[in-house]
Amino acid sequence: MALDNIQKLLEPDERLIEKVVSCDREWQGKIFAVEHLKVELPDKSHDMREIVRHHGGAGVCAVREGKICLVRQYRVALGRMTLEIPAGKLDPNEDPATCAARELTEETGLVAGRLELLGNTAGAPGFNDEKTRIFVAYDLSQGEACPDEGELVDVVWLPVSDMVEAIRAGLIEDAKTVVSVLAAAAGII
Amino acid sequence: MALDNIQKLLEPDERLIEKVVSCDREWQGKIFAVEHLKVELPDKSHDMREIVRHHGGAGVCAVREGKICLVRQYRVALGRMTLEIPAGKLDPNEDPATCAARELTEETGLVAGRLELLGNTAGAPGFNDEKTRIFVAYDLSQGEACPDEGELVDVVWLPVSDMVEAIRAGLIEDAKTVVSVLAAAAGII
Numbered sequence: 001m002a003l004d005n006i007q008k009l010l011e012p013d014e015r016l017i018e019k020v021v022s023c024d025r026e027w028q029g030k031i032f033a034v035e036h037l038k039v040e041l042p043d044k045s046h047d048m049r050e051i052v053r054h055h056g057g058a059g060v061c062a063v064r065e066g067k068i069c070l071v072r073q074y075r076v077a078l079g080r081m082t083l084e085i086p087a088g089k090l091d092p093n094e095d096p097a098t099c100a101a102r103e104l105t106e107e108t109g110l111v112a113g114r115l116e117l118l119g120n121t122a123g124a125p126g127f128n129d130e131k132t133r134i135f136v137a138y139d140l141s142q143g144e145a146c147p148d149e150g151e152l153v154d155v156v157w158l159p160v161s162d163m164v165e166a167i168r169a170g171l172i173e174d175a176k177t178v179v180s181v182l183a184a185a186a187g188i189i
Numbered sequence: 190m191a192l193d194n195i196q197k198l199l200e201p202d203e204r205l206i207e208k209v210v211s212c213d214r215e216w217q218g219k220i221f222a223v224e225h226l227k228v229e230l231p232d233k234s235h236d237m238r239e240i241v242r243h244h245g246g247a248g249v250c251a252v253r254e255g256k257i258c259l260v261r262q263y264r265v266a267l268g269r270m271t272l273e274i275p276a277g278k279l280d281p282n283e284d285p286a287t288c289a290a291r292e293l294t295e296e297t298g299l300v301a302g303r304l305e306l307l308g309n310t311a312g313a314p315g316f317n318d319e320k321t322r323i324f325v326a327y328d329l330s331q332g333e334a335c336p337d338e339g340e341l342v343d344v345v346w347l348p349v350s351d352m353v354e355a356i357r358a359g360l361i362e363d364a365k366t367v368v369s370v371l372a373a374a375a376g377i378i
Contacts, residue, residue: 003351009272013343016342027215027216032241034216037265049266051265072198076226078311084314120362123311124246124317124319125266125363126278130313130317153205154205161191162194170308173320179371182377
């Protein structure tokens with residue numbers, strides 16, 4: 001009933017929809033592309049939209065005895081070290097759960113007996129189609145880590161309650177990690 | 190003590206840091222730019238990184254009697270309708286709290302007596318520096334909405350518990366909104 005209501009609110013609404021009139025690829029990289037869209041607004045006027053196109057990613061929220069599994073790494077885009085749940089980029093058309101399981105094992109050596117969708121995050125829907133699927137890992141067992149060449153990560157387990165404090169202090173910003181920590185704090189996973 | 194430990198883990202670590210050797214602007218749009226970075230890895234080998242540069246944004250989490258304030262809009266990047274907390278882009282060097290207060294009032298007519306940082310989200314730190322600062326609104330009063338020209342939004346208040354269900358079902362994906370809903374569900378705001 002609650003979901004029906006939300007689903008109805010998410011149905012296409014002619015009063016709000018922007019129609020794509022034309023789409024030009026402005027830039028093509030290895031990881032993402034940039035498109036320039038001309039759109040028609042509901043009042044028939046025109047505007048333009050700049051959009052980043054990316055295949056998206058998948059991450060894994062692994063919690064054990066009140067602690068969450070994180071990888072410590074350097075992010076040159078942010079110019080700083082981060083603590084993030086294990087995650088990786090999707091190959092085109094790759095199944096997100098397969099990607100999530102692979103990245104978990106590569107980065108941490110953990111093997112999940114079962115993965116269940118926690119939810120998705122679209123980081124910047126105003127200009128970026130990138131989406132990360134977040135899975136909760138159950139029935140964990142420890143295997144051997146095997147990071148990609150050039151991928152340098154450290155694995156740490158930190159108390160969910162400490163991570164909540166760090167989010168409030170602005171120290172933890174990665175969206176998929178913030179979502180995982182808060183979901184654990186809310187007791188919904 | 191807990192924060193000290195996390196702060197220590199976030200200090201620059203020579204074993205993990207990538208040094209920027211060169212940086213070329215590949216594409217410049219109105220909303221974001223694309224840079225091509227050559228980086229030196231800790232083992233002295235080189236690699237390249239494609240990075241989106243964006244000024245970031247600010248959003249507002251307004252909760253009243255167990256319901257969260259959302260704007261219903263169309264996102265051409267995702268090709269669908271979304272429900273998101275009120276938010277907007279930062280002007281260069283703009284104070285995030287000023288931006289958050291302005292967007293809240295423009296989109297919903299709500300005026301916040303006080304804003305407090307909930308946390309930040311970086312949606313895709315692997316290739317995008319975009320960050321959204323999320324504020325919790327307190328002492329709300331209702332004024333008049335005044336959306337930007339061409340900005341078409343509907344305001345709805347939905348139960349936090351229904352939104353949690355919708356996140357689990359993959360219906361709500363916007364990162365700042367997922368974070369706000371889970372923070373409310375966790376009782377930390």
